[in-house]
Amino acid sequence: MxxxxxxxxxxxxxxxxxxxxxxxxxxxxxxxxxxxxxxxxxxxxxxxxxxxxxxxxxxxxxxxxxxxxxxxxxxxxxxxxxxxxxxxxxxxxxxxxxxxxxxxxPFQRLVSSYRDRIADNSKYTAQAWIYTEKIFRLTRPELFHSNTTTGNFQQKVFTSDKRLKIVPTFKEFLVWLLQSSEKDDVxxxxxxxxxxxxxxxxxxxxxxxxxxxxxxxxxxxxxxxxxxxVYFTTLGETQGGHTNFDTTCKYFANLTQDIVLKLHEKYKIDFEMYNYNINYYMNCATKKF
Structure with a gap:
């Protein structure tokens, strides 16, 4: 610091x-x-x-x-x-x-939220439990085809203590987030x-x-x-490590610039209010459209 x-x-x-x-x-x-x-x-x-x-x-x-x-x-x-x-x-x-x-x-916070609340399957989180089904209905509908060998969706995707066996990718999370009409999670x-x-x-x-x-x-x-x-903990640290620009850029490398632009549209007011810049993330995206 x-x-x-x-x-x-x-x-x-x-x-x-x-x-x-x-x-x-x-x-x-x-x-x-x-x-x-x-x-x-x-x-x-x-x-x-x-x-x-x-x-x-x-x-x-x-x-x-x-x-x-x-x-x-x-x-x-x-x-x-x-x-x-x-x-x-x-x-x-x-x-x-x-x-x-x-x-x-805003984008670093979004990646941090994904890493902690969706991708970290070492623990139960309400967000993974609530939203993974909604994400996979869009991105992996085949998971909802039940049979006696593989079981139903819950059995395929969750452990008995409600942790994830199959983790949605960051891109899958965004595909759902960008089309969702429900109130955003905090x-x-x-x-x-x-x-x-x-x-x-x-x-x-x-x-x-x-x-x-x-x-x-x-x-x-x-x-x-x-x-x-006053004892005050170091800000920004989480169990999976600090989510900085370099970490965020790696997640954005699997996105198209079209998705980045749509994501920016969702958060453009926050970007504008606090003087954050989307251009850095456009350069992170490896695919144009």
């Missing part, structure tokens, strides 16, 4: 860009109570985004509330949010509350709609791609925390 330097102008520029994009597309992004953690003592609010250091920041809010240690911080969310939507609406307009948003490159939903960025004036945006000690310390100071007394 880089040093102590911090550029508040960079965050201010992003915040202005968010406002500009909201106006450009006339966006309205409703508040969803469960997406926001709040600590009244520290006058702090944070919108969690899965696969964007959400575990680290949820743990931090749990520590701020002196919650007992737990291995599953997903379950901590309900105890750390506000009680009513009306209360959240009031807090979101309160200029004395420090409001934090954390983002990362692991790959767009940032702008998940965190109500057009309805809330955030105070600071942390880009996970190249954050510094200085930025983390700045956030701690705004949270009213002593950096020397």
């Amino acid at each position: 880089k040093g102590e330097s911090i550029n508040l102008q960079e965050s201010a520029t992003i915040l202005q860009q968010i406002s500009n994009v909201c106006m450009k597309y006339n966006l309205r992004t409703p508040l969803i109570k469960r997406h926001f953690l709040y600590n009244p003592e520290h006058k702090s609010m944070y919108c969690w985004i899965r696969k964007v250091a959400s575990t680290s920041f949820t743990k931090l809010f749990a520590d701020m509330k002196n919650r007992p240690p737990t291995r599953n911080y997903y379950k901590e969310v309900d105890s750390l949010t506000v009680r009513t939507l009306k209360k959240l609406q009031l807090l979101s307009n309160n200029t004395k509350i420090f409001k934090l948003l954390v983002v990362r490159d 692991h790959w939903v767009q940032y702008y709609s998940h965190c109500a960025v057009c309805n809330i004036r955030y105070n600071y945006v942390l880009k996970l791609d190249d954050y510094t000690y200085g930025q983390i310390n700045y956030i701690f100071s705004k949270f009213g925390l002593d950096k020397n007394k």
Whole structure:
């Protein structure tokens, strides 16, 4: 991680860009109570985004509330949010509350989500259990032909403890994602709609791609925390290793540029709001169309 330097102008520029994009597309992004953690003592609010250091920041809010240690911080969310939507609406307009948003490159987050929630068959995940059948109905319909030798779909694809025997490829996952009409899972939903960025004036945006000690310390100071007394895990690390640009590019190497463009269309508002660039990924795709 880089040093102590911090550029508040960079965050201010992003915040202005968010406002500009909201106006450009006339966006309205409703508040969803469960997406926001709040600590009244520290006058702090944070919108969690899965696969964007959400575990680290949820743990931090749990520590701020002196919650007992737990291995599953997903379950901590309900105890750390506000009680009513009306209360959240009031807090979101309160200029004395420090409001934090954390983002990362949308495509790197998407690959990270795929690796952790679909491809890692060493564990059960709700996403693999729910979406693999939907993916394979599009990409491998032959798996649904049952017989006494191979069994039915569940027997072919899942172990008895609901882990995957057959893992959908990243391309298969995207083929399904791009045509799906159902509400996106929180692991790959767009940032702008998940965190109500057009309805809330955030105070600071942390880009996970190249954050510094200085930025983390700045956030701690705004949270009213002593950096020397807070344990904070390294951001961006998962069991399968950090998903950076090089890792993401390898996954995109099996995609056509046409798929990359369609994927960008799905996430273009996030790309535009936070100044991410699709061109790098177009170069990763080995096939033109």
